[in-house]
Amino acid sequence: MTGGFSRQIVIGRLKAKPLLAGQLLCGLAAAALVVRQANGAGGDGAGEVLRAILFSNLLASAGIVAALLGFAAFFRAWRRRDAFIWHDGARLHRGASDSWPLPLIRDVVISKGEFGVSSLRLVVDDDSEVTRELVKLYLLADSPEAVRGGVMFAVAGLRGFPAGSAMN
Numbered sequence: 278m279t280g281g282f283s284r285q286i287v288i289g290r291l292k293a294k295p296l297l298a299g300q301l302l303c304g305l306a307a308a309a310l311v312v313r314q315a316n317g318a319g320g321d322g323a324g325e326v327l328r329a330i331l332f333s334n335l336l337a338s339a340g341i342v343a344a345l346l347g348f349a350a351f352f353r354a355w356r357r358r359d360a361f362i363w364h365d366g367a368r369l370h371r372g373a374s375d376s377w378p379l380p381l382i383r384d385v386v387i388s389k390g391e392f393g394v395s396s397l398r399l400v401v402d403d404d405s406e407v408t409r410e411l412v413k414l415y416l417l418a419d420s421p422e423a424v425r426g427g428v429m430f431a432v433a434g435l436r437g438f439p440a441g442s443a444m445n
Contacts, residue, residue, distance in 0.1 A: 288369075288427035289362030289411075290418040296358060299351035307344035310337050354416075362411060362424060364431045369399075371411055377401055382432050385411065385425040397421055399428075 314330040314337050331338055354361070357372050370376040377399060384400040386408065397417070398408035411428075414421055 284365045285360065285363050286365070286431070287360045287363045288431070289424040291354060291358040291361045291412070291416050292418045293355065293358055295416055296351050296355040300348055300355065303344045303348035303351060307341050307348065310341045310344065313337060314341070358418075362428075364428075369428060369431065375409075377409065379432050382428065385428050387414070387421055397424060 311330055314333055315326045317329060317333070330341070354372060361372055363370050364379060366379075368376040368378055369382060381402050382399055383402050386398050386400060387395055388398050388408065389395050390410075395414045397411040397414065399411050400408055412424075417424065
């Protein structure tokens with residue numbers, strides 16, 4: 278037991294409305310695909326309806342699975358929206374799944390993805406040429422500069438001297 282003490286320092290939060298809209302759209306898409314799949318087997322019993330949903334059109338069944346996975350991802354992000362980007366003094370965490378050691382973080386940059394959506398990305402010194410996506414900007418409740426400053430302050434504090442205190 279830790280006695281209820283947590284060293285979780287929140288750096289970035291997410292907006293609730295885009296996450297709820299994502300859940301709603303994924304839920305509606307899954308429901309529409311289920312209704313479309315089950316449309317022909319209405320009076321044949323529950324077993325036949327289930328078989329029609331799962332096996333009649335495999336592309337629609339894959340769409341149902343994708344919509345349900347999207348719903349689950351938006352729901353997990355919605356539950357963690359108040360503490361989505363945080364650190365514990367040793368690692369920077371994004372949500373509940375991804376984390377990076379603070380000493381390996383070199384910078385935080387804003388870049389556009391393949392679809393033109395801007396996001397905050399981490400430059401990590403681990404001998405790879407790719408950056409790691411931290412969060413999409415349209416989901417971020419705080420300003421990107423504040424989140425970048427918080428991450429870089431945590432990294433500088435780990436190295437021995439907080440860079441933010443030298444500025445003023």
